[in-house]
Amino acid sequence: MTVNFEVNGIARSLTVDTRTTLLDALREHLQLTGTKKGCDHGQCGACTVIADGRRINACLSLAVMHEGRKVTTIEGLGTPDLLHPVQAAFIRHDGYQCGYCTPGQICSAIAVLQEIRAGIPSHATEDLMARPQATNMEMRERMSGNICRCGAYSNIAQAMAEVAGVKA
Amino acid sequence: MKPFTYERVATPAQAAAAVLRRPGAKFIAGGTNLLDLMKLQIEVPPHLVDVGRTGLDKIDPTPDGGLRIGALVTNTDLAADRRIRRDYGVLSRALVAGASGQLRNKATTAGNLLQRTRCPYFYDTNQPCNKRQPGTGCAGIGGVSRQLGVIGTSDACIATHPSDMAVAMRVLDAVVETIDAQGRTRAIPIAEFHRLPDNTPHIETSLTADELITGVKLPAPIGGTQMYRKVRDRASYAFALVSVAAIIQKDGTGRVAVGGIAPRPWRIEAAETELPLGAKAVTDRLLADAHPASDNAFKITLVERTLAAVVSKAKAA
Ligand SMILES: Cc1cc2nc3c(=O)[nH]c(=O)nc-3n(C[C@H](O)[C@H](O)[C@H](O)COP(=O)(O)OP(=O)(O)OC[C@H]3O[C@@H](n4cnc5c(N)ncnc54)[C@H](O)[C@@H]3O)c2cc1C
Ligand code: SF4
Ligand code: FES
Numbered sequence: 048m049t050v051n052f053e054v055n056g057i058a059r060s061l062t063v064d065t066r067t068t069l070l071d072a073l074r075e076h077l078q079l080t081g082t083k084k085g086c087d088h089g090q091c092g093a094c095t096v097i098a099d100g101r102r103i104n105a106c107l108s109l110a111v112m113h114e115g116r117k118v119t120t121i122e123g124l125g126t127p128d129l130l131h132p133v134q135a136a137f138i139r140h141d142g143y144q145c146g147y148c149t150p151g152q153i154c155s156a157i158a159v160l161q162e163i164r165a166g167i168p169s170h171a172t173e174d175l176m177a178r179p180q181a182t183n184m185e186m187r188e189r190m191s192g193n194i195c196r197c198g199a200y201s202n203i204a205q206a207m208a209e210v211a212g213v214k215a
Numbered sequence: 216m217k218p219f220t221y222e223r224v225a226t227p228a229q230a231a232a233a234v235l236r237r238p239g240a241k242f243i244a245g246g247t248n249l250l251d252l253m254k255l256q257i258e259v260p261p262h263l264v265d266v267g268r269t270g271l272d273k274i275d276p277t278p279d280g281g282l283r284i285g286a287l288v289t290n291t292d293l294a295a296d297r298r299i300r301r302d303y304g305v306l307s308r309a310l311v312a313g314a315s316g317q318l319r320n321k322a323t324t325a326g327n328l329l330q331r332t333r334c335p336y337f338y339d340t341n342q343p344c345n346k347r348q349p350g351t352g353c354a355g356i357g358g359v360s361r362q363l364g365v366i367g368t369s370d371a372c373i374a375t376h377p378s379d380m381a382v383a384m385r386v387l388d389a390v391v392e393t394i395d396a397q398g399r400t401r402a403i404p405i406a407e408f409h410r411l412p413d414n415t416p417h418i419e420t421s422l423t424a425d426e427l428i429t430g431v432k433l434p435a436p437i438g439g440t441q442m443y444r445k446v447r448d449r450a451s452y453a454f455a456l457v458s459v460a461a462i463i464q465k466d467g468t469g470r471v472a473v474g475g476i477a478p479r480p481w482r483i484e485a486a487e488t489e490l491p492l493g494a495k496a497v498t499d500r501l502l503a504d505a506h507p508a509s510d511n512a513f514k515i516t517l518v519e520r521t522l523a524a525v526v527s528k529a530k531a532a
């Protein structure tokens with residue numbers, strides 16, 4: 048089956064088996080191997096990408112479901128010469144060790160900061176009618192879908208706090 | 216995954232008709248539960264009907280002062296809707312207590328109601344499981360039952376329904392609206408939506424195979440202090456051991472539904488009349504018919520204590 052979609056601003060047309068996940072389409076068909084496969088079951092967040100402005104697990108989505116839609120991966124956020132501010136902050140704060148979870152963490156972190164700005168509540172939000180703030184508790188709760196086997200969590204939290212302009 | 220064909224439809228009626236045409240076909244919405252199970256070959260639909268573009272993604276007011284939530288409204292959008300946050304806080308709270316930010320962005324209202332159990336033996340295809348393969352037996356009974364049910368279960372299956380959202384829907388008396396391939400519509404009270412297992416644990420709801428959920432209706436708001444308290448093995452991104460959805464009014468009366476303990480959100484209206492007497496009185500009545508296993512007997516105490524915490528918080532509010 049064919050699927051036409053936009054990946055990192057470039058129109059792409061692929062012929063795939065219907066079973067191909069968005070994750071496998073990105074990695075195996077488009078050679079965008081920045082997005083990682085950890086669990087392949089929605090449990091780790093390594094495959095997090097931004098689809099139509101929202102972070103999702105690429106392993107639990109079929110490529111063909113993205114017909115006509117837009118996907119942004121870690122490769123589309125910045126380049127080594129022109130880093131996205133969240134990428135730069137991860138480097139400054141050592142927000143990784145082996146780096147395997149990092150592309151997913153960064154895609155998630157960028158989306159988390161947007162979600163807080165958009166007023167989307169989380170489990171850590173005390174007052175549902177007040178605007179959520181980029182506090183440490185809010186960011187940690189919202190990042191719980193990204194597991195880091197190396198345990199870089201506190202440095203990730205610091206990187207995010209710096210970008211959000213708050214204290215970690 | 217087993218091979219399957221895939222089709223996209225534009226209207227709810229087309230979706231129902233498309234599923235009826237192909238025996239075994241399934242609707243796919245967010246895909247976060249169905250694809251997970253297809254990868255494990257626990258679900259093996261030969262055909263998928265993608266309902267993602269049928270326009271059922273709006274939340275509209277109803278003439279009686281309530282809201283109709285489209286089947287495809289994502290868990291994120293539902294939790295963030297201003298009317299839901301203001302008038303149905305228990306629903307917003309239950310949604311954000313579930314899964315992760317990524318999953319909630321894809322998970323839909325209908326898909327969440329229809330997600331399947333997290334019984335570890337249902338997932339382990341080497342084990343007998345009446346829900347996965349009718350007639351093979353139940354590895355949960357006599358097995359590690361920490362996550363399994365204590366009430367509403369049967370000799371064939373002791374699994375729980377894992378949804379947080381559904382527990383809030385139950386306490387709010389939501390109504391599930393559907394359409395079938397003939398274009399017939401139905402309104403199913405949430406209390407009658409999920410079935411108890413009895414001898415047929417593989418039949419989980421009152422839906423027919425070609426019946427599409429179009430939306431969920433919430434009655435007019437009833438006010439009160441609305442809370443959802445979820446107890447789990449880690450602070451986030453884990454299914455409930457026990458959860459309590461409660462709406463407590465100023466005079467101490469209210470409603471209570473419990474998650475994590477039964478094949479459906481567990482609510483007994485008669486037990487709620489005990490609310491002014493405290494959590495123990497309610498729990499005694501709510502769980503009078505419980506028959507826990509050794510691994511999950513703690514859930515009875517946990518329900519009482521979680522409810523006690525909720526009631527005292529409501530008093531303080
Ligand atoms: C790691 C992980 C953790 C999770 N944690 C939690 C948690 O803590 N709490 C919680 O509540 N949930 C949790 N979930 C489950 C999640 O909430 C569900 O996967 C999600 O809600 C399913 O919605 P969906 O739209 O993706 O459904 P799909 O996967 O698309 O579909 C699920 C089922 O619903 C059917 N269906 C979909 N739409 C319709 C319709 N309109 N009419 C009729 N049938 C339909 C499909 O045929 C399928 O059988 C978790 C999931 C994962 C993977
Ligand atoms: S409890 Fe239900 S789901 Fe679990 S093994 Fe037994 S039959 Fe299967
Ligand atoms: S690979 Fe997708 S969540 Fe783990």
Ligand code: FES
Nearest residue numbers: 144146195196197
């Ligand atoms: S840096 Fe190694 S898994 Fe996160």
